[in-house]
Amino acid sequence: MKSRLILAAILTVLAAAATAQSISQPRIIVAISVDQFSADLFAEYRPLFRAGLKRLQSGIVFPDGYQSHAATETCPGHSTILTGSHPARTGIIANEWYDQSLERADKKVYCAEDPTVPGSSSTNTTASAYFLKVPTLGDRMKAADPRSRVVSVAGKDRAAIMMGGHAMDQVWFWNGKSYVTLRGVATPAPAIIAQVNAAVAASVAKDEMPVLPEACRSHSHAVAVGDKSVGVLRERKAGDWPAFRTSLAFDHATTDIAIGLIRDLHLGQGAAPDMLAIGLSATDYVGHTVGTEGAEMCAQLLGVDENVGRILAALDATHEPYIVVLTADHGGHDLPERIKVHGVPDATRVDASLLPANMSKRLAAEFNLPDPVLLGVSPFGDIYLARTVPENLRARVLAAAKSHYLAQPQVAAVFTADELRRMSAPAGPVDEWSLADRFRASFDPERSGDLLVASKPYVTPIVGFGSYLATHGSPWNYDRRVPILFYQPGIAGFEQALPVETVDILPTLAALIHLPIPTAEIDGRCIDLDGGEGHTCQDERR
Numbered sequence: 452m453k454s455r456l457i458l459a460a461i462l463t464v465l466a467a468a469a470t471a472q473s474i475s476q477p478r479i480i481v482a483i484s485v486d487q488f489s490a491d492l493f494a495e496y497r498p499l500f501r502a503g504l505k506r507l508q509s510g511i512v513f514p515d516g517y518q519s520h521a522a523t524e525t526c527p528g529h530s531t532i533l534t535g536s537h538p539a540r541t542g543i544i545a546n547e548w549y550d551q552s553l554e555r556a557d558k559k560v561y562c563a564e565d566p567t568v569p570g571s572s573s574t575n576t577t578a579s580a581y582f583l584k585v586p587t588l589g590d591r592m593k594a595a596d597p598r599s600r601v602v603s604v605a606g607k608d609r610a611a612i613m614m615g616g617h618a619m620d621q622v623w624f625w626n627g628k629s630y631v632t633l634r635g636v637a638t639p640a641p642a643i644i645a646q647v648n649a650a651v652a653a654s655v656a657k658d659e660m661p662v663l664p665e666a667c668r669s670h671s672h673a674v675a676v677g678d679k680s681v682g683v684l685r686e687r688k689a690g691d692w693p694a695f696r697t698s699l700a701f702d703h704a705t706t707d708i709a710i711g712l713i714r715d716l717h718l719g720q721g722a723a724p725d726m727l728a729i730g731l732s733a734t735d736y737v738g739h740t741v742g743t744e745g746a747e748m749c750a751q752l753l754g755v756d757e758n759v760g761r762i763l764a765a766l767d768a769t770h771e772p773y774i775v776v777l778t779a780d781h782g783g784h785d786l787p788e789r790i791k792v793h794g795v796p797d798a799t800r801v802d803a804s805l806l807p808a809n810m811s812k813r814l815a816a817e818f819n820l821p822d823p824v825l826l827g828v829s830p831f832g833d834i835y836l837a838r839t840v841p842e843n844l845r846a847r848v849l850a851a852a853k854s855h856y857l858a859q860p861q862v863a864a865v866f867t868a869d870e871l872r873r874m875s876a877p878a879g880p881v882d883e884w885s886l887a888d889r890f891r892a893s894f895d896p897e898r899s900g901d902l903l904v905a906s907k908p909y910v911t912p913i914v915g916f917g918s919y920l921a922t923h924g925s926p927w928n929y930d931r932r933v934p935i936l937f938y939q940p941g942i943a944g945f946e947q948a949l950p951v952e953t954v955d956i957l958p959t960l961a962a963l964i965h966l967p968i969p970t971a972e973i974d975g976r977c978i979d980l981d982g983g984e985g986h987t988c989q990d991e992r993r
């Protein structure tokens with residue numbers, strides 16, 4: 452508690468020291484999420500940025516922000532950015548989880564689906580904000596003044612939906628072949644959508660050899676990973692739609708839509724402030740497919756830099772005051788084979804015995820029960836006891852499962868749902884949270900597993916060498932730490948490596964437009980961006 456007070460004091464002093472330049476009340480609030488843009492990637496590549504990410508660094512820079520919770524995946528992460536709440540409150544505990552009460556045969560649910568739509572399943576989803584339990588900033592702006600417009604564009608449906616919320620005026624995301632919108636959002640598609648879809652189709656129809664930027668030469672080294680090789684740029688073959696997602700063209704297309712909507716909807720020129728959320732997703736696909744430390748990621752991040760520059764130029768052209776916040780839904784790290792080369796000998800892939808299906812078979816044999824006994828999406832995180840396990844055996848099977856997990860050298864800790872239910876929500880500086888605190892911040896008693904399994908650091912939960920070689924999702928800081936940058940033209944910039952959280956973004960932005968947010972409804976707190984004249988947090992209801 453003491454260090455929390457010190458943190459508050461430092462923030463106030465910093466804001467006061469910032470200068471006398473006041474922040475203008477924005478007419479457009481823009482939130483940009485760069486999927487898997489870890490604090491480590493920001494630190495590594497920031498000297499190379501020449502465009503938008505360079506300009507944002509002249510603003511307010513928190514290089515070590517936090518996605519505080521344990522389940523560092525895309526859906527939970529995006530659900531924190533504009534709700535002010537940890538996944539325990541947003542209800543978005545993972546990208547996918549199990550709901551054994553569902554009527555349908557498929558008991559796995561996708562975070563951004565509506566399972567009540569007939570025919571919807573975890574693989575054939577109907578995109579929706581159904582599972583998001585709280586309002587977003589856009590929802591709150593619209594409730595305060597229905598003339599506010601909420602626009603969300605992303606490479607992933609879950610990014611667009613979790614940042615946009617329940618009452619979006621426009622929402623566009625990539626579905627694998629084109630940018631599409633949600634069912635039920637009755638709007639004629641703006642002209643920019645057809646233009647971008649046509650341009651993407653034309654680009655995918657051709658072979659494309661990416662050009663290695665000069666600044667990325669030192670990153671270009673081939674590394675063998677299973678039967679593959681990563682680290683150097685490769686040609687994208689005509690017709691390879693999945694490869695489009697790891698190409699520079701993907702974020703470029705998403706950015707084109709965002710810019711087109713800023714222009715054509717005249718964002719910022721209505722009677723009330725507007726909200727624009729932008730999810731740049733390609734960085735995540737690059738990280739998963741080829742890892743984070745090769746020429747591919749270097750080229751990708753220089754592409755993000757350029758796209759952010761284009762977004763800022765489009766905002767400048769409105770001549771309306773705006774504020775931009777840029778962050779990430781989670782961090783990430785490199786593939787274990789290259790981490791090993793770079794000095795962490797423990798980096799490894801998960802042992803197949805930890806796959807939920809294998810753990811389940813083992814328990815089925817031990818207790819003479821029909822398989823599955825356990826259900827889980829991934830070796831770590833939420834593990835569910837099957838409903839078919841009889842009542843009189845449930846406690847014993849769960850205890851056996853816990854002890855099997857704990858006996859495995861790749862497992863750091865196992866928490867039961869009961870243990871987490873009894874804990875109070877974590878408080879205090881997020882960089883001092885225990886492992887249990889991190890899991891508690893992801894825990895929803897209605898949705899979470901019966902067991903929550905934590906890996907040891909640098910255990911990649913991918914057994915072999917499929918289309919994904921690297922990932923995130925762990926409770927460790929390389930997956931939790933993300934940059935948080937605030938920018939307005941002329942803003943008095945400063946930089947502090949303070950453990951602010953992505954849940955602090957909502958109250959910070961809301962204060963700038965004098966939108967009251969009852970403290971009890973959120974987990975974050977307002978960061979004073981301007982202590983000179985403005986004291987931007989003064990309206991905060993505490």
Ligand SMILES: [Zn+2]
Nearest residue numbers: 486487525780
């Ligand atoms: Zn992600």
